[in-house]
Amino acid sequence: MASERTGNTLENKRKHVCVIGAGLTGLTTAYRLSKQGYKVTVLECNLEPGGMASAFSIGREKLEHIYHHIFTSDTYVTSLADELGLSDKMQWFEPKDSLYMAGKLYPFSSPVDLIRFKPIPFVERIRTGLAVLKAKKVDDISRLEEMTAKEWLVSNSGQKAYDSLWDPLLRSKFDNDASRVSAVWIWNKFKLRGNSRGSSVSKEMLGYMDGSFKVLIDALVEAIRKNGGELFLGYTVFGLTKLNGHFRIACMLEDCSSVELEADAVAATISTPRFNAMTGELGLPKEYLSKTSSIQYKGDLCMVMRLRHRLSDYYWTTVCDDLPFVVVVEHTNLTGLRKYGGHIVYLSRYLDITDPLWTQSDSDIFKLFCKGLANMYPDFRPGDVRDWRLTRTRYAQPVIGKKYSVKMPAMNTPQPGVFLAGMAQIYPEDRGMNYAIRLGDQAAEAVSMHLEGSDSNKANCK
Ligand SMILES: Cc1cc2nc3c(=O)[nH]c(=O)nc-3n(C[C@H](O)[C@H](O)[C@H](O)COP(=O)(O)OP(=O)(O)OC[C@H]3O[C@@H](n4cnc5c(N)ncnc54)[C@H](O)[C@@H]3O)c2cc1C
DSSP: HHHEEEEEEEHOOOOOOOOESSSSSHHHHHHHHEEEOOOOEESSSSSSGGGGGGGEEEEEEESSSSOOEETTHHHHHHHHHHHTTTTGGEEEEEEEEEETTTTTTOOOHHHHHHTTTTSSOOHHHHHHHHHHHHHHHHOOOHHTTTHHHHHHHHHOOHHHHHHIHHHHHHHHHHHGGGOOBBHHHHHHHHHHHHHTTTTTTTTOOOOETTTTTTHHHHHHHHHHHHHHHEETTTTEEEEEETTTTEEEEEEETSSOOOOEEESSSSEEOOOHHHHHHGGGOOOOHHHHHHHHHHHOOEEEEEEEEEEESSOOEEEEEEEESOOSSSSEEHHHHOOTTSSSSSEEEEEEEOOOOOOOGSEEEEEHHHHHHHHHHHHTTTOOOOOEEEEEEEEEEEEEEEEOOHHHHHOOOOSOSSSSSSEEEOOOOOSSSSHHHHOOOOHHHHHHHHHHHHHHHHHHHHHHHO
């Protein structure tokens, strides 16, 4: 009879959840649910887990395909690392940042650097500093939701400061959509960057893991497996249907064969266009689809180079001049050389996929980027590049326009048992590993509530 007493709970917990996507959101969702006793299967189209934060081997180290660091305010990352026994792997560094403007590198790490930043008039430098402080005090964002970042910045820091400083910064993320971006987005950046300075306003600290963030991803995968969950790599989900109270998840494998899995609930931790492409047969209502279809995403080209020499002393350089990339990230200026076998530099460009650059070949992009580097750093020679690789991320950054809270699709879709948890649902904060982990926690809670709830419904019907 003991099994009868415990059977109901155990049965609940062995309900099967399919998680689509093995980025940090999907892995966190799967980890939490597997820890609660659910049977969890993660399906990932790539051959490695980690999504945008995935890594490759270089020298005797691992390194992200795309630059990554965290802020001290990213407590979901640090808490998860602690929980997985990785606290000793998190290291903190003081970055040196700069702006490249009119052919010149300006230090840009602290309020003192802002005061000394001659390209904008003195009064506007002061107003810019005050605008940042003002933004940090805002608690109710409803008024900011009605404004663009441009409107807010021009009125608070001045036109010249906007043209010289903020417009290039917004363009570096949103390209030709810069003027549409909501004031909430920039407010959140000011607030978070401020929090990462802690009590010492002039000092920002950035976190990176010994062994790269792959250490965190591997620990999540290991914990999911230890809890009885599974991860299938090279499984591209292309269809989601409901049959006899269960969901059927159709996957295409690497050899173009297909398989179908069955689950009691599905958490899709992917972009909205990919979600739309796989849910056509679920018959989701128009109101929900109009939200998932309206989100616009920027793509990103990120090239990582291993160089014989460093380019500058800076970790982060925002490029305000017209060059093919918008940011130069000298990773080894933050972390030290480690065992990479050279200086690691990332060059990144967010863009619309209608931009001709998106479809240029990797080698043409490499040539263009080398020309850009030679413009910025007169000592740079293409022969300094030992090796390089390019990562194209189609859904890299949702464009957060005005009144985004009204446009954002809910995690609980109108089809009970199907959940959508992608970076377009991170708001008012901006996407990032920290909020991917928070979203994973929220998705696991929503799935679990649904599965527990459906059981109590059944119990009520008896
Ligand atoms: C240029 C750039 C720089 C960044 N820098 C930082 C940084 O410094 N710090 C920071 O915290 N964050 C940074 N981020 C953001 C961070 O990487 C992301 O917010 C986070 O990794 C998102 O995780 P995710 O799981 O939500 O999405 P993803 O990582 O995109 O994971 C989604 C997964 O779903 C898979 N998938 C998609 N469709 C299917 C399908 N049909 N079937 C199966 N699998 C599918 C994808 O392959 C992917 O692995 C950066 C991002 C970019 C683009």
